[in-house]
Amino acid sequence: MLKTFVNLIVLCSLFLAAVVSSKHHGNPADDLVELINMNRTAHKLPELSNSPGLGCVALQCAEECQANCTSDNAINCHPSADDFTEIFAPNCGVELPTFGTISGHVVGCHHKDLTPSEAFSNVLFRDKKSFSLLGNRSHNEVGIGIFRAHKHKGPYLWCVLFSSSQTNTTFVLDDLGRGIKQIKGCYSGLSDACSRQNRNTDQASYVNICVMLFIIFFLSTSLR
Numbered sequence: 270m271l272k273t274f275v276n277l278i279v280l281c282s283l284f285l286a287a288v289v290s291s292k293h294h295g296n297p298a299d300d301l302v303e304l305i306n307m308n309r310t311a312h313k314l315p316e317l318s319n320s321p322g323l324g325c326v327a328l329q330c331a332e333e334c335q336a337n338c339t340s341d342n343a344i345n346c347h348p349s350a351d352d353f354t355e356i357f358a359p360n361c362g363v364e365l366p367t368f369g370t371i372s373g374h375v376v377g378c379h380h381k382d383l384t385p386s387e388a389f390s391n392v393l394f395r396d397k398k399s400f401s402l403l404g405n406r407s408h409n410e411v412g413i414g415i416f417r418a419h420k421h422k423g424p425y426l427w428c429v430l431f432s433s434s435q436t437n438t439t440f441v442l443d444d445l446g447r448g449i450k451q452i453k454g455c456y457s458g459l460s461d462a463c464s465r466q467n468r469n470t471d472q473a474s475y476v477n478i479c480v481m482l483f484i485i486f487f488l489s490t491s492l493r
């Protein structure tokens with residue numbers, strides 16, 4: 270019985286380690302920026318710099334569009350220029366005088382949580398129009414936000430913002446570049462910009478599975 274118990278502990282820790290490392294090794298918004306830059310360099314275009322200020326604004330854009338995702342994963346959502354400067358920038362702590370020029374945006378949604386490469390080719394850059402936007406020479410920076418409308422299910426919303434403004438002097442976040450902490454979602458440009466809240470609940474549910482396994486184990490041995 271002790272042996273089974275030890276085996277169970279080992280299994281559970283392996284399981285947890287695997288889950289934690291597979292699910293939380295990176296930020297999917299940063300992975301998407303990497304895919305965009307790989308695609309651009311493959312077409313001999315310069316890489317875009319990954320701007321956290323623009324990324325946070327993109328997260329606000331994704332959040333604003335959450336009600337506009339249809340059941341067949343289509344979306345029609347066009348936040349106004351005023352929304353960008355009057356709502357999104359202040360919500361992020363982007364210093365308003367540094368708000369640059371948005372030279373393109375792509376919004377997409379899906380009811381399933383897709384991998385970054387699925388989101389890239391099946392949601393964001395699947396038609397000619399968005400693909401030509403991806404290869405536009407006037408962009409200098411990019412920011413991506415990913416928002417999940419409900420705690421444990423979709424729809425998931427992606428917003429990609431391109432800017433033609435000069436890198437490093439635009440979309441500056443206050444509080445020494447930290448800006449205002451976001452409670453929900455993920456955005457690109459900071460190494461760890463997925464909200465902690467989401468992560469902890471995900472990990473907690475796997476811990477719960479292990480606790481359940483232990484309870485079942487003890488019940489079954491005590492009934493013997």
Ligand SMILES: *[C@@H]1O[C@H](CO)[C@@H](O)[C@H](O)[C@H]1NC(C)=O
Nearest residue numbers: 333334337345346347348349
């Ligand atoms: C979302 O859809 C509604 C209803 O079609 C529309 O009135 C609204 O403008 C859309 N939101 C945005 C930000 O485009």
Ligand SMILES: *[C@@H]1O[C@H](CO)[C@@H](O)[C@H](O)[C@H]1NC(C)=O
Nearest residue numbers: 371372373401405406407433
């Ligand atoms: C690239 O974007 C700029 C700014 O948005 C636009 O004026 C221009 O027409 C675009 N170029 C192409 C080739 O689509």
Ligand SMILES: *[C@@H]1O[C@H](CO)[C@@H](O)[C@H](O)[C@H]1NC(C)=O
Nearest residue numbers: 307308311389390394395400
């Ligand atoms: C770039 O993205 C487009 C649109 O998804 C895709 O058709 C093309 O194959 C990609 N190119 C490379 C080199 O990844």
Ligand SMILES: *[C@@H]1O[C@H](CO)[C@@H](O)[C@H](O)[C@H]1NC(C)=O
Nearest residue numbers: 318319409434435436437438
């Ligand atoms: C922007 O800042 C980064 C890091 O501070 C630096 O490596 C990069 O050269 C700067 N880019 C421009 C265009 O100034």
